[in-house]
Amino acid sequence: MVYLTRKCEFSASHYYYNPEFTEEENQRVFGKCANRNGHGHNYTLEVTVKGEPDPLTGFVLDLKQLKEILNTEVVEPFDHRHLNREVPEFADQIPTTENLAIAIWNRLHRKLTMAKLHRVRVYELPDLFVDFYGET
């Protein structure tokens, strides 16, 4: 089994706010992230797929196809967007890095037929990232 990782970047704004919490609870739990004017990050996404290299091509999968899927499913809908307001998954979910990793996994999992998705890693900052392996 060979593991292949492809990286891409997107920049987006968001805020953390649970309408079922009081204003004080939102402040206590989410701190500065609760500011409903939003703030933003440069996100880095690393997608790892696994598979046996094809004997003919030597590829686990065609990187062009993976790049195309990443563009259509992630970069295009997320880059320079407001996650709370413009990405449907976050109409009723808080766009934390955890939920972002899960949403990206779900989007890629549907489209990736040529290799098995192993891990989605989302960096919100160089010193903070979340890994999701599709575990319930």
Added chain:
Amino acid sequence: MKAHLTRRYIFSASHRLHCDALSDRQNTEVYGRCNNPHGHGHNYALAVTVSGQVEPATGMVCNLADLDEAVRREILHRFDHVNLNLRPEFSSSVPTTENLSRLIYDILKQNFKAAHLEKVRLEETAMNSFEYAGGAGFRS
């Protein structure tokens, strides 16, 4: 849904690798330049990985502020800008990065309960790093 969250921290400390049970000559052979009696230092980069269910109300595995506070209180406060050899934790062991990563894991395991501690990764320099998961295997 179960997710893994990793946060990175930096601290700087000095140490000398020296084992009292070995002769001076053996210490030089085993530890080389790290055995210099005056010690030397590193900027350590510590990556702490925790895991757990993503709480629907918050979208979080655990509150990052709580993790930061625990690492600041238990690790950075203890090890940043100190001579590791003089810390009581190293009174009877050599402050190699292997031993330091194991110690950090054990301290965090005892003092941070808000999520499951998966592993710690300690980079001593940009060229070498150590990972410890409490004796369990782990997924990279």
